[in-house]
Amino acid sequence: CVKKNGVLILVAQCKEGAGSKRFWDDMGIYYSSEEVKHDLLKNFFIGRHKTYYLLKAKEKLRMLLVSEFDEATTHRFAFEKSENPQKALDTAFEMLGRDAKVLVSPWGSTTLAKKI
Known part of the structure; x- marks a missing residue:
């Protein structure tokens, strides 16, 4: 539900890392969603879709990670690194203006947002 050219802020401890080895490797070799899509259509791998969607999001918005x-x-x-949630919000407001709308989703990884 983030508008094009909007900002997504992810606050995540990531104490267990970033996911599977395949995801780690894929994020080091792909630079666009089209590259991933091309390879997925030739040879589908479970999990590679995460790489596709993450790069697709990057092409439409800025993503900040705390x-x-x-x-x-x-x-x-x-992602772009932010030191803490407040600095990430400050960065987003600098980019979008103080009147920008903010959605906070405390359980983002298990929430499916619906535009109303």
């Missing part, structure tokens, strides 16, 4: 990840890991997964 986590324990270092700068290099954060960039590998198509």
Whole structure:
């Protein structure tokens, strides 16, 4: 539900890392959703769709991550690092203006948003 050119802020501890080895590897070799789509259509792998959707989101909006990840890991997964939630919000408001709408989803990984 994030508008094009909007900002997505993900606050996640990530203490167990970023997911599977395949996801880690894929995020290091693909730079666009079209590249992933091309390969998926030739040879589908379970899990590669996450790479596709993450890169697709990156192409439409800016994504900020507040986590324990270092700068290099954060960039590998198509995010920009923010030190804390407040700094991430400040960055988003600087980009979009103080009147920008904000949606907070405390259980984002298990929530399916619906535009009304």
